[in-house]
Amino acid sequence: MERAIGVIGTFDAIIHLGDIERDVRWLEKNYGQYPIYAVLGNNDFHGGRPYETAVELDGVRLYLCHGHTKGVRRGDEGLIAAAKARDCKAALFGHTHVPADRTEEGILIFNPGSCSLPRGGAPTFGILEIENGSCRSVIVDWVL
Template sequence: MKVLIVSDTHGRDENLEHVVMNEAPFDMFVHCGDVEGREIFIEALVECPCCIVSGNNDFFSDLPREEEIELDGNKVLVTHGHYYGVSMDISGVAEEAASRDCQAVFFGHTHKPVIEEIDGVLAVNPGSLSYPRQHGRRPSYVVLESKNGKMSAEIRYL
């Protein structure tokens, strides 16, 4: 199973379109928030099951604040992360995932890519395709592969 994970596109679709075309085919698409009204466009673009949650800039959105999804036998919490203080420390979002018996948490908000295992929870932040903030400021996303329930994630850059 191949999952494309993105976040913080902020209504700017050019890099997202590029990534979707380059990474296809994939089995699921996850957006960790701040789509800024582009969810219908994104769902049509990816042509596969989607999980899109709201971010702190998704004002008046009907998107869920967070979702729990199943990926190849693993339970995953998907959230933007701003309610869990991820800008300061990602341990809180990992603890929330663990408290829900999730094996992973996908989040955004910081615009900085991270893959880290915290107390048995795989914490994945794909960074931002539109406004990267990490050193070098390259747009980023994550490709997660899962085989027989074992997940492995890789940060990729444009």
């Protein structure tokens, strides 16, 4: 995370999509001046955060979940339904550790992958550039 944040440089908020374990405490300690949005994953047992939520950033509503309760290994249907139910333009998830950046039924399906435990490729993270109600998504990969 520290390397990813260094690569990004400037940003307005941090989103962590679950299996947060100690990560969010580290983020809050080191980057507590930024808004940090985080959801619990299937390996989080301490509570204190929701399993899913929606946030609105500069006019774009984002649905956030870890993905294990939405069947993300089988397909996008659960994500699309949950995002639509919350009037969101994008569904952000983790769990698979495999990056995704595609649009289905008008919903951005976005998984940043993993910057520490990638599966099947290089470490990755995601950037969303949100401005005036529009959202541009990028997956960044790099070799450690």
